[in-house]
Amino acid sequence: MTDTAEKTAGTNTDLAVHAETNTVSVIYDRDEDGDTKPAAGLDESNLPNYDDAETKRVLRKVDYRLVPMLMILYLICFVDKGNIGNAKVAGMNKDLGLTDAQYNLALMIFFIPYTLFEIPSNIVLKLIRPSWWLAILLISWGTVMTLHGIVQNSGGLIAVRFMLGLAEAGFFPAAAYLLGEWYCRFELQRRMSMLFVSASLSGAFSGLLGFALELMDGVGGLKGWRWIFIIEGIFTAVVGVILPWALPDNPETASFLTPAEKLFIQQRLQQDSGTSSGHLQTNEKFQWKYIRDTLKDWRIWFTIFIFWGNTVTVYSFTFTAPTIILELGYTAAKAQLLTIPIYVTGAIFSVVIAWFADRRRTRWPFIVIPYTFSLVGFVGIMATPKERYPGVVYFWLFFIPGGVYAAVATLVSWVSNNLSPTWKRAVGVATSIMIGNMGGIVGTNIYIAKEAPNYWTGYGISLAFLVNAIACTFILRHSWSRENERRDAISEEEVFATYTEQELLELGDRSPLYRYVL
Incomplete structure (x- = not known):
């Protein structure tokens, strides 16, 4: 599997995109002071950054x-x-x-x-x-x-x-x-x-x-x-x-886009779920549900x-x-x-x-x-x-x-x-x-x-x-x-103990990690 990453301007998260699954994972968490901590087990080498x-x-x-x-x-x-x-x-x-x-x-x-x-x-x-x-x-x-x-x-x-x-x-x-x-x-x-x-x-x-x-x-x-x-x-x-x-x-x-620019746009869309730890898929197949x-x-x-x-x-x-x-x-x-x-x-x-x-x-x-x-x-x-x-x-x-x-x-x-x-x-x-x-x-x-x-x-x-x-x-x-307040009260540990990553992807805006725009 080949992973790439982006630094998302204006958010508290840096993300890695998994090419095979077309999903996104958090690679850094930032505190209020802007300090970052790598996600456990992640190799930080060769990860590209994208500035404003x-x-x-x-x-x-x-x-x-x-x-x-x-x-x-x-x-x-x-x-x-x-x-x-x-x-x-x-x-x-x-x-x-x-x-x-x-x-x-x-x-x-x-x-x-x-x-x-x-x-x-x-x-x-x-x-x-x-x-x-x-x-x-x-x-x-x-x-x-x-x-x-x-x-x-x-x-x-x-x-x-x-x-x-x-x-x-x-x-x-x-x-x-x-x-x-x-x-x-x-x-x-x-x-x-x-x-x-x-x-x-x-x-x-x-x-x-x-x-x-x-x-x-x-x-x-x-x-x-x-x-x-x-x-x-x-x-x-x-x-x-x-x-x-x-x-x-x-x-x-x-x-009109280069391969790197195409990947960059896909990365930004995949992580744009309204929460610092959000997951979002963009290539799901049609289902009547x-x-x-x-x-x-x-x-x-x-x-x-x-x-x-x-x-x-x-x-x-x-x-x-x-x-x-x-x-x-x-x-x-x-x-x-x-x-x-x-x-x-x-x-x-x-x-x-x-x-x-x-x-x-x-x-x-x-x-x-x-x-x-x-x-x-x-x-x-x-x-x-x-x-x-x-x-x-x-x-x-x-x-x-x-x-x-x-x-x-x-x-x-x-x-x-x-x-x-x-x-x-x-x-x-x-x-x-x-x-x-x-x-x-x-x-x-x-x-x-x-x-x-x-x-x-x-x-x-x-x-x-x-x-x-x-x-x-x-x-x-x-x-x-x-609904956002209710989800804020749920810890991420509880979420990941309850749902698999694929289930969170399929839940979409019903995911406990998703936050609505007001």
Whole structure:
């Protein structure tokens, strides 16, 4: 057996990686003064050390190759998902003769396959190359998006929205899972937040593209709203074709890393279990118990309730924001453009919150604070007379994406941080996102046209889901804190007398050595 080791910056432990078993053992224990004591029977010769500079260098290589690609894909995903709101402003509903009920049905039908297909998609993701699976998804939804541009009636629109939900379903849980395969727990949210920067900016891009492509009205005998779908769909499919050569799958097969760098990343992930003596495996084979354990974990269901604070509000807002601005007295073209600064502000806020969350090494406050920010925005909108103060209403709109995008980025990081081993994380993240996205079914039906421009039902329901999300965050924080305290009271001698090393590996986050992130 060949062993290698790393000195883990910022922890109290140095670790050895066993190449044959793909597990990690503690080779040094450090006291509070920083003094080290070798583990019994360990040969200290020829063990490599990795300092902070080396860690930053390797992670920077990964950042440059992985994060921008995922950002582009997530931007495309959200633009394609939300551009129907821009098409509505550009005249789609009038040309297709859609009633308000038919339009809302077209929005809602998207979320049925979108939610149901996420767990199966992440299972497929673990069985084939992620880049190939994501390429299949992109080509599929790009094709369907193009078909939006040739529909002739409400039935055709509903059909293509259903197929779009099916094709897009697997992307976000796949992206969240992929980031967890490359980064340790307190490196994750800053990278995760970049996806939500893309989500925020997608609103800006949708407005800008909607404005530009609407100017193609009459080209080829097609209305401008049709070109919004056609051009964006073709671009998505082209990106899907090149994806297998552009997106790295995992550290083990990354061509841009040296063998030593690949091993270094694997070492860091294997020991990142939240405890100085933790064990964690990363290459376990699929077993049905991982799905069973995930679905039986009540905390996963509470993360879903928190997720609804995002999906109910953000999807309803994305589809309705151009209309809300239009009803404040602006022209259709200006309504498209005025969405841009709102989403740019949301992107900036997401990055700031993520930086603080990773820096503070905690999650729950950075869900509560952003959701409260959005809550204030809804209260402000409801309290402001729309006819007298349209500029003030527009100001309050900035609060909504700024809060909900930042909060859900923290939540997805929190879920990923607290699930192990990797199969449970893949299924758990997909479950949280899958059922969480069912909030979109609610969100697409709460803005009732006859209530314009006040939309009391839409604003009120969004407010209620935000309050519920904040309450559930406090409950989860308390539960995980109590569990950490219980495990702290168990000695390592007692743990190793009760469990074998393999049993601890299989227990994952249920191991007495595992510590949850709060």
